[in-house]
Amino acid sequence: MLWRVKGWVLKMYYLQISKSPLEIDALYQRLKAPQYGGIVTFIGTVRQWTGPIETKFIEYSAYQSMAKSQLNKLADPIEAKGARVVIAHRLGKLQLTDEAVFVGVAAAHRGDAFKWCEYLIDQLKAEVPIWKKETDTDKIRWGN
Amino acid sequence: MMEVPIKLFAMLQEQLGPEVVISLPDSVTPSLIKTAMATVYPTAKASIDTARVAINQTFAVENQRYRLTAHDEVAIIPPVSGG
Numbered sequence: 001m002l003w004r005v006k007g008w009v010l011k012m013y014y015l016q017i018s019k020s021p022l023e024i025d026a027l028y029q030r031l032k033a034p035q036y037g038g039i040v041t042f043i044g045t046v047r048q049w050t051g052p053i054e055t056k057f058i059e060y061s062a063y064q065s066m067a068k069s070q071l072n073k074l075a076d077p078i079e080a081k082g083a084r085v086v087i088a089h090r091l092g093k094l095q096l097t098d099e100a101v102f103v104g105v106a107a108a109h110r111g112d113a114f115k116w117c118e119y120l121i122d123q124l125k126a127e128v129p130i131w132k133k134e135t136d137t138d139k140i141r142w143g144n
Numbered sequence: 145m146m147e148v149p150i151k152l153f154a155m156l157q158e159q160l161g162p163e164v165v166i167s168l169p170d171s172v173t174p175s176l177i178k179t180a181m182a183t184v185y186p187t188a189k190a191s192i193d194t195a196r197v198a199i200n201q202t203f204a205v206e207n208q209r210y211r212l213t214a215h216d217e218v219a220i221i222p223p224v225s226g227g
Contacts, residue, residue: 044227060226063153063219066201067226089226101227121227129198129219130226131154142155143225 013085031106038110040117044101063129083107151219
């Protein structure tokens with residue numbers, strides 16, 4: 001568990017960007033606490049087909065220090081509302097069905113947990129410097 | 145003018161390497177940095193045009209002027225595609 005003390009607020013969020021396979025159950029366990037009644041998790045996996053394009057594998061890379069800093073900026077305001085945030089992104093070469101990203105939010109009630117989980121994955125995909133290089137059957141593609 | 149190391153990522157890193165050094169005025173805007181990069185590396189212009197600029201690991205705001213020092217970390221950020 002990553003503990004960050006900022007003023008009087010104890011930060012509980014856990015952020016990870018690494019080449020290790022995502023340990024989904026361990027990440028989920030970090031979200032459990034008596035004050036939360038709703039946990040929403042999103043897991044992004046490597047998809048084979050995007051319309052007519054067939055993907056063979058994907059390589060993820062990052063500007064790691066900035067990516068971590070951007071994730072901190074995303075998690076801070078959510079935790080300030082009393083929820084807990086766990087985000088993990090995998091780097092390196094991933095095969096079909098491998099988990100690339102885990103975003104989890106634990107909140108007192110499900111409404112907030114759903115809302116913030118969707119917000120975090122949307123923001124991650126727009127503002128966090130991580131890139132995918134897709135090797136498809138016809139050619140290599142960067143990004144979506 | 146000063147010599148500024150520029151960090152590169154994704155397709156730009158594959159094309160030009162993890163870092164290049166270019167000459168920039170002390171006071172810059174994100175678009176000025178991108179124009180200078182595209183002038184020195186015209187073959188990478190298409191990728192540079194769609195990228196954003198980060199200064200000290202924060203996205204730089206378009207039209208805002210930044211006074212660079214030797215300690216600043218400048219990076220070109222192609223459209224991100226994590227998740």
